[in-house]
Amino acid sequence: MESGESSERAARGRVVVALAGNPNAGKSTIFTGLTGVRQKIANYPGVTVESREGTFERDGRTVAVVDLPGTYSLTAFSPDELVARHFLVNRQPDLVVDVVDVSQLERNLYLTVQLMEMGVPLLLAFNKGDVARARGQALDTRRLSELLGVPIVETVASEGRGLDTLRDDIARMAGVVRGTGAVVRYGREIEEALDALTPLAEACRAPDVPNARWLAVKMLEGDEDAAKAIAGLGEPAAALKRAAAGWSVKLSRHFGDRTEIVIADQRYGFISGACQESVHTTVEVRHHVSDRIDDVVTRQVFGLPIFFLLMFGVFKLTFALGGPVSEWIERFFGWLAQTVAAAWPADFAAPLKSLMLDGVIGGVGGVLVFLPNVVFLFAAIAFLEDSGYMARGAFLMDRFMHKIGLHGRSFIPAMLGFGCTVPAILATRTLETWRDRMTTMLVLPLISCGARFPIYSLFVAAFFPEPWRARILMMLYVLGIALAAGLAKALRSAVFRGDASLFVMELPPYRMPTPRAIGRHTWDRTRMFLRKAATTIVAASVVLWALTNGPKPDPSSVEKLTPRERRAAELSHSWAGRLGRAIEPAMRHVGFDWKASTALVGAFAAKELFVSQMSILHALAEDEASQRTLGQHLRREYTPLQALCIMVFCLVSLPCVATCAAVRAESGRWRWAILQAVGLTVLAYLVTLIIFQSGRWLQWGVTLLEGA
Amino acid sequence: MSEATNGAARTADVPLAKLGEGHTGAVSAIQGGRNMVLRLAELGIRTGSRLTVVRGKGPMIVSIKGHRLVIGHGMVNRIFVTPDAHARARRH
Numbered sequence: 001m002e003s004g005e006s007s008e009r010a011a012r013g014r015v016v017v018a019l020a021g022n023p024n025a026g027k028s029t030i031f032t033g034l035t036g037v038r039q040k041i042a043n044y045p046g047v048t049v050e051s052r053e054g055t056f057e058r059d060g061r062t063v064a065v066v067d068l069p070g071t072y073s074l075t076a077f078s079p080d081e082l083v084a085r086h087f088l089v090n091r092q093p094d095l096v097v098d099v100v101d102v103s104q105l106e107r108n109l110y111l112t113v114q115l116m117e118m119g120v121p122l123l124l125a126f127n128k129g130d131v132a133r134a135r136g137q138a139l140d141t142r143r144l145s146e147l148l149g150v151p152i153v154e155t156v157a158s159e160g161r162g163l164d165t166l167r168d169d170i171a172r173m174a175g176v177v178r179g180t181g182a183v184v185r186y187g188r189e190i191e192e193a194l195d196a197l198t199p200l201a202e203a204c205r206a207p208d209v210p211n212a213r214w215l216a217v218k219m220l221e222g223d224e225d226a227a228k229a230i231a232g233l234g235e236p237a238a239a240l241k242r243a244a245a246g247w248s249v250k251l252s253r254h255f256g257d258r259t260e261i262v263i264a265d266q267r268y269g270f271i272s273g274a275c276q277e278s279v280h281t282t283v284e285v286r287h288h289v290s291d292r293i294d295d296v297v298t299r300q301v302f303g304l305p306i307f308f309l310l311m312f313g314v315f316k317l318t319f320a321l322g323g324p325v326s327e328w329i330e331r332f333f334g335w336l337a338q339t340v341a342a343a344w345p346a347d348f349a350a351p352l353k354s355l356m357l358d359g360v361i362g363g364v365g366g367v368l369v370f371l372p373n374v375v376f377l378f379a380a381i382a383f384l385e386d387s388g389y390m391a392r393g394a395f396l397m398d399r400f401m402h403k404i405g406l407h408g409r410s411f412i413p414a415m416l417g418f419g420c421t422v423p424a425i426l427a428t429r430t431l432e433t434w435r436d437r438m439t440t441m442l443v444l445p446l447i448s449c450g451a452r453f454p455i456y457s458l459f460v461a462a463f464f465p466e467p468w469r470a471r472i473l474m475m476l477y478v479l480g481i482a483l484a485a486g487l488a489k490a491l492r493s494a495v496f497r498g499d500a501s502l503f504v505m506e507l508p509p510y511r512m513p514t515p516r517a518i519g520r521h522t523w524d525r526t527r528m529f530l531r532k533a534a535t536t537i538v539a540a541s542v543v544l545w546a547l548t549n550g551p552k553p554d555p556s557s558v559e560k561l562t563p564r565e566r567r568a569a570e571l572s573h574s575w576a577g578r579l580g581r582a583i584e585p586a587m588r589h590v591g592f593d594w595k596a597s598t599a600l601v602g603a604f605a606a607k608e609l610f611v612s613q614m615s616i617l618h619a620l621a622e623d624e625a626s627q628r629t630l631g632q633h634l635r636r637e638y639t640p641l642q643a644l645c646i647m648v649f650c651l652v653s654l655p656c657v658a659t660c661a662a663v664r665a666e667s668g669r670w671r672w673a674i675l676q677a678v679g680l681t682v683l684a685y686l687v688t689l690i691i692f693q694s695g696r697w698l699q700w701g702v703t704l705l706e707g708a
Numbered sequence: 709m710s711e712a713t714n715g716a717a718r719t720a721d722v723p724l725a726k727l728g729e730g731h732t733g734a735v736s737a738i739q740g741g742r743n744m745v746l747r748l749a750e751l752g753i754r755t756g757s758r759l760t761v762v763r764g765k766g767p768m769i770v771s772i773k774g775h776r777l778v779i780g781h782g783m784v785n786r787i788f789v790t791p792d793a794h795a796r797a798r799r800h
Contacts, residue, residue, distance in 0.1 A: 073750040077743060104775050107752045135774060222742065260742060264749045291762075294776070298763045395778045398767035402781040408767060432747070502744050503780025504751055507769060 014062045015174040016091070020084060020115060021099030022108050023070035024508040026127040029157040030099055031067045032516065034167060058171035066093065069429075072107070074114045075223070078432045082225065088120055089210050095174040096120045097166070099157075102139060103131040105279060109148075109271045116150065117217060118210045119179040124152045125166055130159075137281050144278035149183075183213075186266045189254055193220060193247040200243055203236035219244035220251075221260040290509040294392070303396050310389070314380040315418075318373055325372035333365030355545050362612050363541030364534075374450045375526050377419040382521035385412075386513030391505055398503065404485045405492025407503035410440045414484070416525070417447035421655065423525040424449075425662040435496035439488050441663055442676050445655035446484035448477050450529075451607035455650050458611050462631035463643040465705055472644070480651055483683070540606060540657065544613065547576040547601070576601055590688035591645035593637070600649070606656045641701035645688045653684030722791060725765060725784040732760040733789035740786050748787070751777055759789070 021027040035054025052067040068087060069080035088096065098115055100108040115122055126141060145152045153169050155162030185191065197216035201209075208229035209215045218226035219240055230237040248259040255262045297303050337357050344353050384390045390412055398408030409431055417424035424444050431437045448456075456476055460469050553573040561569060571577050572594075580598030587597045599613035615630050634643070654677050655663075664673040695701055721736045735757045738745050748754065752772055763769040766781050779787070 073746075075746055075750070077747060104752075104773070106773070107750070107775070110750050258742065258745075261745055261749070261754075264746060265754065268749070268754065291776075294762065294769070298769055391778065395764075395767055395769060398778070398780055402766065407780045407782075408778065432743075502747055502783060503767070503778070504747055504753075504783065505778045506751065507776035507778055 013060065014064060015094040016064045016066060017095045017097060017170055017174055018066045018068055018088060018091075018093040019097050019099065020068050020088075020111065021070060021125075022072055022101060022104075022111060024506060025070070025099045025101040025104075025108060026155075026157045027067065027070055027099045028517065028520075029514075030097075030125060030127065030155065030163070030166070031065060032520070033157055033160055033163045034170075035065050056167060058167055061171060061174075063167075063170055063174060065097075066091075071111065073111055074118070079429045085225070086208065088115075088118060089208050094121065095123055095170060095177065097123050097125055097170065099125045099127055101131075102126050102129050103135060103137070105132070105137075105139070106268070106271050106275055109275070110267065112148070112150070113184055113267050113271060116148070117184055117214050119214065120210070121173065121177040121179060122150050123169060123173055124148075124150055125157075125162075126152050126154045127157050129154055130156050137279055140278040140280075144274060147274040147277060179211075184267060184270050186217075186263065187269075189251060190220070190263065190266060193251060197240065197243055197247065200236070200240040204230045204233050204240055206230045206233060215240075216244070217263065220248055221263055222248065288509065290388075293510055294507070297389075297392055298395060300396070303392070307393055307396050310384070310393075314377065314384075317380060318376040322372035322374075322376045326369050329371065330365070330369050333361060333368070336365075337361050351549065354549065355542065359541045359545030360538060362615070363544070363609060364538060369454070371526075371529070373453065374419050374529055375522060377450065378416075378423075378525045379518055379522040381415055381419070382518045382525075383513055386511075386517050386521065388508045388510045390415075391507050394505060395507070404489045406436060406439060406488055409503060409505060410436060413440055413444060414447055417444045417449060419450050419525065420529045421445050421447070421449045421659045422662045423528050425659065425666055426528070428666065432502060435492070438667060438672065439491045439496050441666060442491060442672070442679075443484040443487045445659055445676070445680060446480045446487065446652065448480045448651060449607070451656065452476075452651055454608050454611045456647055458614075458631060459634070459643040459647050462634050463638070463640040463705070468705060472647075476647055476651055479648065483652060483687070487683075540609060541612075544576065544601070544609065547579070548574050548598075550574060586685075589692065590649060590685060591638075591642040591692045592649070595637075596642075596646055600653070603650055604654050604657060606658065607650060610650055635704065639702050640705050641692065641695040644695070644701060645692045648691060649684050649688045651684075652687055653681045655680060720790055721788045723785045724759075724761070724768065724770070724779070724787040724789055727761045727789055727791060729761050729763060731791060732758060733791040734758050735787060736790045737788040738786065739788070740783070744783065744786070748783075753777070753787070 019027055019031055031052070031054065035056050053064055054067075055062055055064050057063070066087070068084040071078075071081045071084050074081055074085045074088075087093075096115055098112050100112060102108075112122075112124060124145075126139075129139065132139060141152050141154060151169065151173070153162060153166045155166055157163065186194065194213065194216050197219065198212050201212040201215040201219070204212075204215060206229050209226070215226060215230070227241065230240070251259045251262060297306055340361065341353070341357060381390075384393070393415075394408035394411050396408075397411040401407050401410055410428075412430070413424045413427040415424075416427050421444050424447070425441055428437045428440050428444075431440060456473055460472050464472050548571060551574065553569055558569050572581070576598045577594065579601055580594040580596075583597050583600075584592065584594045587593075587600075592600070595614070599610050601613075603610035603613070614634070638646070660673045660677055663676055664670050667673070722733075724733075727733055735753060735755055737755065738748060738753075740748075745754075752775075753759065757772060759770045759772040761768060762771050762776060766784075768779050768784050770777055770779060
């Protein structure tokens with residue numbers, strides 16, 4: 001492997017080590033054990049995904065450890081696998097540490113063998129030896145290391161054992177060891193083909209190709225990503241492709257099976273051979289605690305009630321714990337606004353003061369108020385994920401998800417969607433086919449995210465006495481889920497047609513998640529939410545403030561009005577007011593007046609801004625700022641039916657800017673983000689049109705409702 | 709080649725979906741595209757693998773070499789297994 005970049009780094013006393021391994025092999029635990037708290041999120045050029053990076057010092061050198069996504073192979077099926085593969089080839093780490101779960105040795109070595117074939121400098125961290133021993137497996141590590149031609153360090157990461165040796169070995173090997181030189185032998189017939197193809201592959205030098213033998217194997221396997229990597233090379237690539245296709249036909253005839261499957265079998269053959277010589281199984285221990293739990297929770301009869309009870313518990317806990325913290329935050333921003341207002345010099349830059357108070361502090365405060373709910377929800381989801389339960393949930397939901405053309409795995413992004421749509425969209429990366437990813441991504445905004453909640457709570461509290469409140473809230477969440485299901489079904493049968501896709505997923509053994517791991521997962525997702533608050537929402541608040549404050553009407557026309565009337569006239573004259581009035585003729589049919597229409601403009605920046613927009617709009621007109629008085633004020637201006645329509649429209653229409661940007665980034669095209677935004681808005685209009693018009697016809701909610 | 713048979717299904721073979729909870733069998737054939745076969749292979753399921761059905765008729769949970777996998781609705785009818793003799797005897 002040529003490593004100009006890597007030797008340059010090594011000379012500077014800094015080496016880069018990549019951590020690879022199967023999901024659930026203990027990679028994250030090893031990463032945290034190696035680097036401690038010195039971590040950051042790094043963006044690598046050419047790699048759209050964020051990789052976690054941490055460092056440690058050893059023998060005067062800085063070792064940067066990059067945590068790659070957990071993958072079962074490097075076949076480039078899912079975006080995660082592509083990221084891992086491209087990082088290894090393009091960034092040329094000085095050492096790759098492959099974390100192997102010894103209790104699932106053969107399956108884990110499948111990835112190891114692919115790393116060996118890439119010719120990367122490799123060190124194996126054999127983790128979970130304690131679990132393997134408990135299952136009655138005895139492993140001769142030295143023998144296996146000889147057979148594979150790769151050094152092995154034993155670790156029990158969950159107890160921190162072996163990490164110091166691992167650090168030593170990393171520091172000793174990184175930047176010094178070149179490739180492993182280890183070769184996987186494929187048997188006479190395939191080797192014959194590889195002997196013929198390798199010279200042709202030598203002529204195809206491309207940045208995404210680690211070595212000629214690897215390319216020869218990949219071309220024989222019919223690997224599309226490898227073919228793409230050399231596509232621009234012209235004749236040599238075409239010659240290799242032709243030859244590989246010829247050999248592939250010959251081999252599949254010989255073996256009576258497809259060439260790539262024969263190759264996969266040979267890889268397993270190589271692994272089995274090595275394992276037979278080094279692993280001794282004494283007793284098979286059955287009925288682990290994990291299996292006993294599964295006996296109960298995966299049974300439909302018990303499983304589904306347990307599942308729904310857990311989900312209910314998660315939401316209950318989220319709001320019970322988040323509520324008090326939200327109040328503190330609300331009080332803090334109230335105090336901040338007062339302090340700033342008091343400290344502001346009189347007669348100094350009045351518009352700036354208004355921008356600070358109403359725009360920035362009001363806008364950001366409005367978002368951060370429900371940060372506690374989001375944090376608690378993410379923490380609860382991280383707990384369910386890390387404990388292993390989420391995979392069981394996906395199994396239970398597969399039956400239902402299958403009916404709408406998705407499979408159980410899409411359920412995890414959907415769960416995250418209740419917190420914030422942006423991390424949910426990023427979580428679709430675990431879905432393998434493009435069809436599944438796109439379908440899931442396009443319907444995700446219909447899952448009521450945390451940002452919708454302030455809108456619901458404002459209108460529900462203001463317009464609906466008990467016992468309506470819980471029902472209306474429930475109905476909104478259910479409506480979102482039902483629309484998402486319907487839309488997914490429609491998309492799968494009209495746009496993203498095709499077979500029910502592949503759904504194979506590991507059920508990891510249950511384990512008690514560490515507070516540290518939960519903290520990290522929660523923080524990762526919260527960070528995306530906070531970044532949205534810090535960037536998109538601040539910017540949007542400023543833009544909106546400008547839209548609502550300019551242009552001013554001609555002074556002579558408002559001269560004779562009272563200050564209150566003048567404010568109303570100014571707002572109605574502003575850009576936002578004009579925009580609101582412009583769409584009002586259409587929006588009137590779904591229950592919106594120009595103020596609510598104007599606030600919708602703000603909701604595009606971020607859903608939660610709808611509330612602060614309404615408060616700004618009404619505060620500007622009425623001089624009343626607090627939420628409670630806003631609710632009272634709204635009661636005078638709208639009917640319960642209108643309130644319901646406003647909530648439904650906010651639920652369905654136009655995903656926020658951050659969501660659009662995430663869809664654009666993940667789908668690679670603006671087209672999908674725009675299509676989604678337009679499509680959902682049309683859907684919102686149709687749904688609210690039906691509700692508003694039939695509500696009026698039925699005379700429901702046209703006057704204030706009486707409490708029970 | 710979008711569809712292919714990995715190994716030939718024999719008459720005694722049944723789709724995994726029909727194996728029944730608690731029964732064990734050896735995979736005899738996988739009917740599916742390249743992606744399906746390779747995806748199963750990297751999780752340890754290939755021709756000859758022995759697996760036991762833990763749960764389910766739609767999506768299934770199977771146990772293979774001490775670890776557990778969920779196999780989705782669409783795939784369980786495309787994986788064929790030769791049921792173990794004693795398992796069959798117990799069934800009838």
